[in-house]
Structures are given as C-alpha cells and as structure tokens.
Amino acid sequence: QVQLVESGGGLVQPGGSLRLSCAASGFTFSxxxxxxxxxxxxxxxxxxxxxxxxxxxxxxxxxxxxxFTISRDNAKNTxxxxxxxxxxxxxxxxxxxxWMSRWPSEYDYWGQGxxxxxxx
Numbered sequence: 001q002v003q004l005v006e007s008g009g010g011l012v013q014p015g016g017s018l019r020l021s022c023a024a025s026g027f028t029f030s031x032x033x034x035x036x037x038x039x040x041x042x043x044x045x046x047x048x049x050x051x052x053x054x055x056x057x058x059x060x061x062x063x064x065x066x067x068f069t070i071s072r073d074n075a076k077n078t079x080x081x082x083x084x085x086x087x088x089x090x091x092x093x094x095x096x097x098x099w100m101s102r103w104p105s106e107y108d109y110w111g112q113g114x115x116x117x118x119x120x
Contacts, residue, residue: 013086046092
C-alpha cells in the first residue's frame with residue numbers, strides 16, 4: 001500500500017521557518033522523482049520544488065526560489081522542504097508527490113497534505 005505522509009506544518013510568524021517532511025512507503029522511493037506542491041483557498045495547486053530520484057537535480061518555482069530548499073534521504077524514504085523567510089502568501093496546504101515514468105506507465109502518488117499558516 002502506497003503512502004505519503006506529510007508532517008511539520010503549523011502556524012508560524014512572517015519571516016519564520018518551517019521544515020516539512022514527507023515519509024514514503026509502499027513503493028521504491030529511490031526510483032521516484034519527488035516534489036512539493038501547495039494549494040491556497042480558491043487557487044490552483046502550484047508546483048514549488050522538484051528533486052530527481054538520486055537527488056542530483058532540483059528545480060524551484062520563482063515564488064519560492066532562494067527561500068525554500070528541497071532535499072531527500074533515500075535511506076530514510078523521506079523528502080524534505082525547508083522553508084525560510086515565510087510570508088503570509090505562503091499560507092496553503094502543502095502536498096508531496098511521487099512520480100515515476102516507466103514506459104508505457106506512469107506512477108503518480110500524493111500525500112494528504114499539511115497546513116501551513118503564516119500569520120502574526
């Protein structure tokens with residue numbers, strides 16, 4: 001049974017930091033690209049950051065570049081999102097995603113999300 005379980009969300013003041021974790025199970029984590037997304041009320045889900053299966057390449061959305069860092073530990077089947085200099089507009093539900101393509105199939109899994117609220 002595939003599971004992605006996010007944790008680490010909560011309430012933080014503007015300028016503060018949070019570290020999100022996503023623990024994976026039920027699939028071969030080290031073969032999947034991992035990513036973090038978020039969805040604010042009334043808005044579409046937004047890709048924030050992606051990391052390749054071995055962790056060698058990362059990409060970031062312009063909205064978080066320089067403030068957020070994605071990383072992974074394949075020995076622990078976990079992906080992280082370090083979030084610094086948080087702003088009120090970062091308030092959203094944050095989701096992790098696992099994706100792998102092995103022709104002719106694609107495998108795409110989502111976690112249940114964790115709420116991040118940035119407010120004074």
